Amino acid sequence: MAVESRAVRYFVAVAEERSFTRAAKRLGIAGPALSRAIRTLETELGVRLLERSTRVVELTEPGEVLLTHARPALEALDAAARRAVRASAPQRGLVLAVKADSDGGLLDALLAAVAADPDTGPVAVRLCGWREHTRLLRTGEADAALMFEPYDPGGIDADVVAVEPRVAALPADHPLAGAGRVRLADLGIAPADVLDRVEHDIGEHGVHDLAQLLALVGLGQAITVLPQSVAAQYPRRAVSYVPVEDCPPAALVIAWPEHSRSRGVAALVRAAAAVARSHGIGAASDDLSAPGVGSGRHLSR
Template sequence: MELDLRKVRYFVAVAEHRNFSRAAEALHIAQPVLSRQIRALEHELKARLFDRDNRGTRLTPAGEALLEDARPLLQAADAARRRVRDVAAGRRTFTIGFAPGLIITPAVRELSRRHPDLSVEMSRTDWLDQSDAIREGRVDVGYLRLPADRHGLAVEPLLSEPRVVMLPADHRLAGKEAVTVADLAAEHLLQDPDDVPEWRDVALEPQEPGQAAPPLRTVEEKLEHIAAGNGVVVLPKSVAAFYTRPDITHVPVHDIAPSRVCLAWDASRRSPLIREYVEIVLEAARS
């Protein structure tokens, strides 16, 4: 059975809006048309995807299962369309996603040397979109800092590096050669505690019901909170070195797991350029 991508796109819109009227408005189609398309998809799959009652529209277990696969499927289709349009327009590009603190220049230069007609582009990513950038086709290959969502991705481990704690320059621990996670037990962590389970296990900070950390998306936002004395952040050493500023310092933390970096790409793609770039990076890492 072949899935109709248009119906799948309609399904995802309803799943995200939890409302047929709002989904139809977002899709710029009439609600009866949307309802017919969803019924046709359910008929093709022989499964009910939504429960609708006076409380609203909810995904069934079958709908939840489809949604998990539908988003990567649509992302891959959109990426394929972009690649085809680029080739048809005479553009031959290869885009690499990278995170701050990582030096990728030697591999980029080697790929460019081997393919002078290829436009090699670089796109900075962050922790929140590093995996999506690959699945959505915005980059052909990306450097991921783990942990990361690796669903649908092929990965090659590259390196690991120690992690440090970022502190205000006048902090009681500033200037020390190293600290332990126990030294940080009384600090407020400005990131997801699951990123630093060693801190989570010893933290003295009360975990009150409903208490939520501020929505800090970027490292720059975290640094402003650190400088203001609102908390600390544990980062890979190279990231800390990249974001040098006079009112913040960093100190190694001896007893937490190192940060791991891998190279990742869409597992469904069979691009010779991706394979070649991966080999270039791995050869450089071995030497």
Template sequence: MVELETRELEYVVAVAEELHFGRAAARLSIAQPALSKAVRRVEARLGVQLLVRSSRHVALTPAGEALLRHGRHALTAVGAAAEAARRAGDARTRLRLVIKPGGDANLLSGILAGYAEQPDARRVEVVFGGATDRADHVRDGRADLALLYAPFDDLTGLASETLYVEGRVALLPRGHRLAGRAEVRGADLAGEPLPRWKGVPWPAVPGEPDRSAAGPEIADVPQLVQMILLGRTIAVLPRSLVGPVYPGLVCVPVVDAPPSRLVVAWSQLDQRPLVASFVAAAVAEGRRRQAAEVANAANTANTTSLTATTAPRDDA
């Protein structure tokens, strides 16, 4: 038995978010008395009080907080299901891929070229997301796939395949005490202020030790660059996200930092063949790129060794 209809859930979530019946009613485009009655009906049906009301104040009870938390997820899932059904029934459906500007490790053109060769290939619409919201684009149906960085981005509810593994670098102002180093270790950065990305809990990377101080809250890369130039923070980022280096900044490898993984991610519930075809093309391009870099590194090492072996000696 379904105890709540979607519309009722929307009503309760709106009031819980606004904590004001008037604002919630305006947001929902319904009359305030009708909204109040609808919320009371939900409380009566569930047998719990969701809101504490007074003439000037609305507050959530523990039951209301629980319904808000789970209700948001439920509404997102319903919206995503409807959008997925529409796209699955449309033979002209395009694939939507969300990425961070510059956040493809230079793989995107190769991925798109490889996918275009698939017999079931569709047109791919590339959407640019923000620093922290790209996974949400996939969860709520605004995008079919995303390029994300693990472990920085939250992959909850998403399936993923690794495309590219790389090291991390510290982005420092040119006058920083570590700016002249060829490399640094995590211990060298202890106590340094790291940015707090807007909407992301601190520390930003789950499972990593919090060895640094919380720096300013950052919403996007231009803000991050400005704060680093002002000496208010530093950043430790995947190498592919830093280049070319901005004037006034220095990029130094963090040799003991856990590697970063660029992944292609999609909803665990999305089993469409066209999504699988895109993932296969992305994985193939990632493997090709990684193998080419390994081969180049081996050739460079061999050339260096040969040069050292054949270099003339000065015995005088």
């Protein structure tokens, strides 16, 4: 059964807005035209997707199923279109998504390593925010991403290229600030919370980024745990960084869209692993989260 992507986009807009009026405004079309398109889609599928009332629109069970699968399908379609356009561009290079303070200290060396590689070509850096890397990969706006775990793995392949210790960020006058090392229990942090700790702390304290969170740490209003290389980007007189002896290491990954067969991305993955090894933080075999780590698996060679 074939349905038009436009009708599915209309349905997703209504489902997300829970209103035909708001969805029509978002889509830039007339309300009656939107209603007709949804009715036609329901007729083609032979199911009722929406329960309509004067106040709100609710999804039926078939509607919930369609919404769940339609979002990634439309995202993949948009990504394919973007990649096709980018592939036709003269002197096309790769786009690498990176958060400015979360490259493991490898970005400059990585760019230098791939600059002369004919398989890679030019690499443009796309700076991004928290958890934005994988969205850029799925939408076709980036070819690869360098980021710390955790990340949303949907539609993504990745290799761990580096592992490094984590440190606690403590107020400089904290009783443990002068300690040679601390344990998670000393900080009141559960091991299961470590991966999401910074994002959790940013949300809990109502700040917008790591710099603001560390300002609170310096004021004695927070503590957090960071990868060692990230902490090195934020020296603060009022903040003391102390190794955490029982903290899981931070894993830096290089990721790419799961269906990519790009020789350039494969070369970039190999270069990232080599640069990490040269910095002494390359992923050892017992640090790997999946077979083939460091190899650029599934990519063309």
